[in-house]
Structure formats: structure tokens, C-alpha cells
Amino acid sequence: MNAGKESRSGGFQAADLITRRSGDRRSFSSNAALFLSASAFFFLSNTFIYADPVIIGSKKFTESYVLAEIAKQSLERADIKAEHRQGMGGTIILWEALRGGGIDVYPEYTGTIAEEMLKRPGASIAQLRNALSAQGIAMTDDLGFNNTYALVMRRDRSEQLGLKTISDLRTHRELKFGLTHEFLERRDGWRPLSERYQLAPSQVLGIDHALGYAALSKGEIDVKDAYSTDAKIGDYGLVTLIDDLHFFPQYKAVFLYRNTLASPASHALNDLSNSIDETRMIRLNSQAERTKNYAAAARQFFGVTENASPFVSETFRNKLLRWVTRHLELAGISLLLAIIVGLPLGIIASRGGAVGHTILGITGVIQTIPSLALLALLVPLPFFGISARTAIVALFLYGLLPIVRNTATGLQDIPRPLRESAIALGLTAAQRLRKIFLPLASRSILAGIKTSAVINIGTATLAALIGAGGLGEPIISGLNLNDHVTILEGAIPAALLALLVQFFFDLLDRVLIPRGLRL
Amino acid sequence: MNALVHFRDVSKLFGNDFALRDVNLEVERGKITALIGPSGCGKSTILRLIVGLVVADTGEIQFDGEQIAPGTIMKIRRRLGYVIQDGGLFPHLTALHNLTLQPRVFRKRRDEIEKRIEELCQLTKFPNSALDRYPLELSGGQRQRVSLMRALMLSPELLLLDEPFAALDPLVRVNLQRDLKEICARLQQTVLLVTHDLPEAAFLGDEIALMNEGRIVQRGSVADLRAKPTNEFVREFISAQRGLVQL
Numbered sequence: 001m002n003a004g005k006e007s008r009s010g011g012f013q014a015a016d017l018i019t020r021r022s023g024d025r026r027s028f029s030s031n032a033a034l035f036l037s038a039s040a041f042f043f044l045s046n047t048f049i050y051a052d053p054v055i056i057g058s059k060k061f062t063e064s065y066v067l068a069e070i071a072k073q074s075l076e077r078a079d080i081k082a083e084h085r086q087g088m089g090g091t092i093i094l095w096e097a098l099r100g101g102g103i104d105v106y107p108e109y110t111g112t113i114a115e116e117m118l119k120r121p122g123a124s125i126a127q128l129r130n131a132l133s134a135q136g137i138a139m140t141d142d143l144g145f146n147n148t149y150a151l152v153m154r155r156d157r158s159e160q161l162g163l164k165t166i167s168d169l170r171t172h173r174e175l176k177f178g179l180t181h182e183f184l185e186r187r188d189g190w191r192p193l194s195e196r197y198q199l200a201p202s203q204v205l206g207i208d209h210a211l212g213y214a215a216l217s218k219g220e221i222d223v224k225d226a227y228s229t230d231a232k233i234g235d236y237g238l239v240t241l242i243d244d245l246h247f248f249p250q251y252k253a254v255f256l257y258r259n260t261l262a263s264p265a266s267h268a269l270n271d272l273s274n275s276i277d278e279t280r281m282i283r284l285n286s287q288a289e290r291t292k293n294y295a296a297a298a299r300q301f302f303g304v305t306e307n308a309s310p311f312v313s314e315t316f317r318n319k320l321l322r323w324v325t326r327h328l329e330l331a332g333i334s335l336l337l338a339i340i341v342g343l344p345l346g347i348i349a350s351r352g353g354a355v356g357h358t359i360l361g362i363t364g365v366i367q368t369i370p371s372l373a374l375l376a377l378l379v380p381l382p383f384f385g386i387s388a389r390t391a392i393v394a395l396f397l398y399g400l401l402p403i404v405r406n407t408a409t410g411l412q413d414i415p416r417p418l419r420e421s422a423i424a425l426g427l428t429a430a431q432r433l434r435k436i437f438l439p440l441a442s443r444s445i446l447a448g449i450k451t452s453a454v455i456n457i458g459t460a461t462l463a464a465l466i467g468a469g470g471l472g473e474p475i476i477s478g479l480n481l482n483d484h485v486t487i488l489e490g491a492i493p494a495a496l497l498a499l500l501v502q503f504f505f506d507l508l509d510r511v512l513i514p515r516g517l518r519l
Numbered sequence: 520m521n522a523l524v525h526f527r528d529v530s531k532l533f534g535n536d537f538a539l540r541d542v543n544l545e546v547e548r549g550k551i552t553a554l555i556g557p558s559g560c561g562k563s564t565i566l567r568l569i570v571g572l573v574v575a576d577t578g579e580i581q582f583d584g585e586q587i588a589p590g591t592i593m594k595i596r597r598r599l600g601y602v603i604q605d606g607g608l609f610p611h612l613t614a615l616h617n618l619t620l621q622p623r624v625f626r627k628r629r630d631e632i633e634k635r636i637e638e639l640c641q642l643t644k645f646p647n648s649a650l651d652r653y654p655l656e657l658s659g660g661q662r663q664r665v666s667l668m669r670a671l672m673l674s675p676e677l678l679l680l681d682e683p684f685a686a687l688d689p690l691v692r693v694n695l696q697r698d699l700k701e702i703c704a705r706l707q708q709t710v711l712l713v714t715h716d717l718p719e720a721a722f723l724g725d726e727i728a729l730m731n732e733g734r735i736v737q738r739g740s741v742a743d744l745r746a747k748p749t750n751e752f753v754r755e756f757i758s759a760q761r762g763l764v765q766l
Contacts, residue, residue, distance in 0.1 A: 417603055417604075417605055417607045418607060418609060418610075420572050420607070421601070421607030422609075423571070423572060424572070424601035425596070425601075425620065425624075426593060426597040426625075428593070431624055436609055436620075440609070440610070514611035514612070516611045516612060516653035516655065517610055519653055519656065
């Protein structure tokens with residue numbers, strides 16, 4: 001069952017082997033070069049060598065996880081290899097990943113397809129199907145439930161104010177709205193809703209979906225958006241305000257899949273249509289949230305009840321080891337790439353002029369792109385998609401600036417008398433650089449590499465958003481499930497790792513910076 | 520005709536200002552030529568032109584019959600030794616590695632290098648035991664001795680000294696001046712020395728060229744300059760250098 005999973009990460013394992021094997025007494029630089037070229041090779045080639053399992057994606061909320069698990073198990077029951085990339089992001093990331101081939105299947109809702117993806121509000125199912133197929137995507141019949149948007153409130157608060165419908169909100173401008181960022185931006189979200197109902201609350205905050213429930217229960221916000229099959233509605237004792245003007249479109253759950261999918265796989269997916277009603281979905285969601293075991297919840301759908309699942313039995317130590325290893329792979333490979341590319345760029349930039357300014361300008365601009373946006377921009381590009389590769393490239397781009405800038409300034413700061421003495425000795429430009437200028441700039445260059453390393457360790461937590469794993473995995477699922485302990489399981493090791501890296505580089509300073517410069 | 524270096528009508532502009540203006544100069548083989556003059560008179564620029572750190576705007580400079588140009592400068596640099604005020608030693612290398620850097624790049628044999636360092640330590644009175652120290656661990660005088668050794672490693676035909684003792688305290692300076700004179704006499708070294716100190720020029724120089732505002736205003740011995748100054752500047756420069764107090 002796991003064969004597919006292992007082959008997908010084969011590049012990393014091969015890279016691992018090479019690092020271990022090269023721990024002999026050869027010089028650091030030749031090891032680094034060997035490690036890099038080898039890992040790059042494996043990394044690029046592994047996706048082409050192995051037959052891929054069906055990759056199922058999910059958005060970062062419980063129902064999406066559960067539906068994806070159901071799809072996975074349904075495929076596996078038909079003897080088709082499948083892999084689930086949990087919680088990869090929002091609609092755009094999943095949609096682009098599906099179109100780009102990064103994933104083969106994911107659960108979606110008809111309303112989102114019409115409003116967000118195809119920008120054809122009110123289109124019929126047949127029209128949607130046609131428009132999708134033009135993009136190489138097919139759609140199953142609906143799974144049997146409508147998970148539309150809804151506005152929810154605490155029961156006591158709504159009873160106290162006598163609120164039953166969304167129209168009732170109009171007279172209560174003092175209520176605080178805490179809405180998800182996606183809902184705030186959606187074409188069928190807050191803006192048209194507030195226009196339709198003529199709502200003008202005094203405060204509208206953007207807040208993460210899971211955190212919003214906590215804020216709602218503490219009374220920090222009064223109204224939030226929710227999905228109508230959300231398990232939290234029952235758990236927190238919330239009431240759904242009636243959509244009396246029938247604003248929200250239908251959000252029937254379906255699976256979207258690439259129409260290149262082999263027919264046994266598409267049959268297995270289509271067999272799931274009309275098999276889950278709202279009550280059943282709420283129950284599955286609720287169980288998944290309680291146990292944090294989506295696979296088990298999905299198995300319950302197939303009528304399998306069990307106590308010990310192999311996923312639960314993975315010890316914390318093993319999970320931590322897996323997260324940390326992957327985290328270090330992501331940060332390490334991207335850092336090495338940043339060094340290999342950044343050092344020469346820094347040397348060129350140190351000469352100033354138009355080229356130098358351009359290099360520093362471009363690397364500087366990359367740094368200002370928010371890391372989430374950079375990930376979202378890379379995902380739809382060919383060759384990238386939802387993968388560790390994309391995360392590594394994003395981290396590499398982030399790590400570039402400190403190395404380029406510190407190399408350039410380190411070289412520029414070499415005093416003129418030393419520069420001229422090197423010239424007067426009759427050394428060629430390459431000899432001067434290698435024997436004199438780079439060692440003289442070593443302190444500054446290493447400081448840049450250290451900065452990049454620490455940045456990469458921190459930013460690598462975001463890699464989990466696109467299914468690349470690492471310590472961001474527990475942080476993101478913790479955020480989605482509003483579970484602080486899980487968040488800390490990722491956050492604390494990530495912070496310790498950053499400190500450790502800092503410490504490691506402080507030691508490295510003593511080895512790599514010539515003693516004469518440390519006097 | 521026997522001169523090692525020829526300057527013919529050399530001018531050099533920095534922006535709109537002349538650093539050098541129609542300079543004609545010969546550096547005679549086996550002699551110490553001292554360039555002297557106030558700050559900014561262009562004396563250092565003459566050395567920098569020979570090393571190829573700057574390029575002349577007009578005129579011609581020949582080294583041993585060969586014109587100094589981008590195509591020839593790399594070869595010519597190997598025949599020069601260059602010492603600057605702070606020594607220009609590389610702080611990341613020990614004294615020894617500062618010395619061996621150039622001969623190793625030029626693939627000299629190891630035993631030859633060792634022998635040469637032995638010779639130079641004796642010649643410059645530099646203690647062998649201090650060779651493993653980094654520049655920052657050496658005194659100012661020791662640094663200049665290492666710098667001189669580095670310049671002499673490949674037995675250069677021309678030694679260029681740019682105010683080599685200016686940053687040293689007087690006692691150390693006098694010792695080094697005395698030792699330098701002895702070394703040059705023993706090696707019959709051709710030297711072009713830049714200084715603003717008339718006693719130093721008088722003590723070391725076989726010939727003095729006094730410069731002002733990018734021109735060579737008078738050549739000869741100190742006695743010549745004092746006895747027959749060609750203009751008011753020469754007279755003032757010579758008398759100013761006697762100092763305020765007659766000790």
C-alpha cells in the first residue's frame with residue numbers, strides 16, 4: 001500500500017544515502033558538489049521513472065480530508081494505488097494542481113466550481129460538466145449532500161437578540177463578524193451577501209476558519225461563516241441563521257478528476273455518488289475531528305469499525321523523526337542550491353554596475369513576495385505543482401538574497417590597499433578571488449548563509465501547505481482543528497531546530513573563517 | 520639609455536584634475552631614485568602607473584624596453600616588488616603564507632622557496648620564529664619587514680616603495696631606513712621610493728626628483744636642490760623641511 005509513497009520520495013532517500021556515504025575525508029567542497037549534483041539528479045528524475053499512484057488532494061478542512069480519504073479507500077478497494085496529500089491549501093491551489101497534473105482527484109463543491117473556478121454563477125450541472133471537460137477535467141455526480149455556506153451564531157446570543165434569519169442581522173450593526181479570508185474574497189461570499197441583505201456591521205474581521213470557532217465560543221466575535229455540514233456546529237451548540245433571501249448557491253459535494261484517469265479509477269469514484277447524506281457527513285466530520293483520524297472515519301463509511309489503526313499507532317517519536325528529517329531535507333537542499341547559485345551571483349554583483357544592481361534588485365524583490373503567495377504562484381507552473389520540489393524552489397529563492405547581498409558587500413568591503421596588493425603580486429583575477437578575496441570576505445559570506453539557513457528553517461513550515469511535509473504538518477493540522485497541542489508539536493521542534501542551526505553555524509565559523517581574521 | 524623605466528610625456532587625469540602633467544622620468548638601474556613632494560603632487564600615481572593600477576591618459580611608459588600596456592602588464596608585474604604604507608599584508612594568511620603565496624602561484628620549487636625565505640629573514644633581520652604569526656600579531660615594524668620580504672621574494676628588477684615607513688614611530692623608522700639602505704646596497708637593487716620626508720629621501724636616495732602639482736620641478740641631490748633651487752616652491756619646500764626648531 002505504501003509502495004507508491006516510497007517511490008515518490010525516492011529522490012530524498014537517494015540523496016540521504018549519498019550524504020551518508022560521502023562522510024569520508026574528502027574535502028568539504030567536493031562532497032558538497034557531489035551531494036548537490038547527485039541529489040538534484042535524483043530529485044529531477046524520480047518523478048519520471050516510477051509509475052505514479054492516483055494522487056488525491058484535499059483542502060485544509062476536515063470534510064475535505066474525510067472525502068479524500070473515502071476516495072482513496074474506494075480506489076484501494078478496487079486495487080488501485082492511491083495517495084492522499086492532506087490539506088494542500090485553498091481552492092486556487094487545488095484547482096491549479098488538478099489542471100497542472102500535480103494531483104489527479106480532489107473533492108469540490110458545485111457552488112465553488114461555478115462561482116470561483118469557472119466564473120459562471122448559476123450554471124447548470126450539465127453546463128459545468130461541459131466547461132470542465134474543455135479543461136480536461138471530469139466531475140462525478142453529487143455525493144448526496146449540500147454543504148453550502150451559512151452564517152452561524154452562538155445559540156444563547158441569537159436567542160438573547162431574537163435572531164433567526166440573516167435578514168434579522170440588519171438591525172444589529174453592533175455585532176462583530178469574524179469571517180474566513182476565503183469567504184471575504186469569494187464572488188458568492190461576503191460582499192454580494194452584505195449587498196443582498198444590506199448588512200453594514202461595524203466590525204468585520206478576517207480570521208482562520210478553525211480559530212474563528214474558538215473566537216465565537218469565547219464571545220470575541222458574534223457571527224461567522226461556516227459550512228452547513230460542519231461538525232463544529234453541533235459540537236459548539238451553534239445555530240445556523242436561515243438564508244431567507246436564498247442567497248447561497250447549492251454546494252453539492254462532487255469529486256473532480258482528470259479525464260485522463262483510467263476508467264477503473266473513475267468508476268470507483270462515480271460509484272460514490274448519492275451515497276452520503278448531510279446527517280451522515282456531519283457524523284463522519286464529527287468523528288474525524290474527535291479522533292483526528294481521517295482514515296478511520298472514512299473506513300467507518302465503508303462499514304469497517306476498528307479500534308487500533310496503523311496511523312494511530314505511529315508513535316510521536318517516529319512522527320517527529322519523520323517531520324524533522326523532511327524539514328531538514330527541504331531546508332538543507334534549498335540552502336545548498338542557494339549557496340551554489342548565490343555565491344557566483346554575489347561575486348558578479350560585487351562588481352557593481354547595471355548587472356550588479358539588477359541582480360541585487362531581483363533577489364530583493366523576490367524577498368518581498370509573501371511566502372504563501374510565492375508558493376501559490378509556483379504551484380500552477382509546469383514542472384512544479386504540489387510537491388516538495390516546489391517547496392524547495394520557493395525556499396531556494398528566499399535563501400538567495402542574504403547570500404548574494406553578503407557576498408557582494410563582503411567583497412566590496414575589502415580595503416583598497418589589500419585589493420591593490422593582490423593585483424601588484426601579479427595574480428590573475430581568478431587567483432585573487434580564490435586565494436585572497438573570498439577568504440577575506442568569508443565572515444560576511446558565512447553570516448549570509450547563516451541568515452538564509454535560519455530563514456529556511458522557519459519558512460519550511462509553510463511547505464506543509466502544499467503537501468511537502470515537514471514540521472509545518474502538525475502546525476497546519478493543529479490550526480485547522482484548533483488543537484494547540486498539535487500546533488506545539490510542530491512549532492517547538494521548529495524553533496529548536498532554528499536555534500540548533502544557528503549554533504551549528506557558529507561552530508562552522510571557527511572552522512571556515514581563517515584564524516587571522518578572528519584575532 | 521641604461522635606465523630601467525622611462526616615462527615619456529606622461530599625463531594622467533582624475534576627473535578634470537591633472538594628477539600628472541607631461542612627466543618625463545628615468546629610473547636608473549642599481550640606484551635608488553626618491554620621488555618627493557607634498558601630498559597630492561602625483562608621486563604615488565607614478566608608482567601606480569608602473570604597477571598598472573591606473574592607466575596613463577597620454578604618453579608612454581617603458582619597462583626594460585617594453586611598453587606598459589594591458590597585454591604586457593601581467594608579465595611585468597612579476598618583475599616588480601611593491602610595498603605600501605601599511606604593508607598590504609593579507610590578514611587571513613600568516614607571515615609565511617603571505618611570503619609563499621606568490622612563488623607558489625608561479626610554481627616555484629618548494630626547496631627554492633624555503634631557501635629564499637631563509638635568506639630574506641637574515642637580510643631583513645626578521646626572526647624566523649615569528650613567521651607563523653598573523654599580520655595582526657606582528658608589530659608595525661615587523662609587518663613592514665615581512666612586506667619588504669614579500670616584495671623581494673622573486674628577486675624583482677624594480678622595487679617600488681610607497682611611503683613604506685610613514686606610519687612607523689621614529690625609532691623603528693630609523694632602524695628600518697638603515698637596514699633598507701644596507702639591503703639595497705647589497706642586492707644592488709633598483710628602487711623607486713616615494714616619500715614626503717626630505718631627510719629620508721636624502722639618506723636613501725642616490726637621486727631625488729622633487730614634484731609639485733603633477734610635474735617634476737627639479738632633479739638632483741639634496742645639495743643641488745638646496746644650493747640652486749629652480750623656483751620659489753623648491754626653496755620653500757626645502758626650508759620647511761628643516762622644521763620649526765633647530766635641535
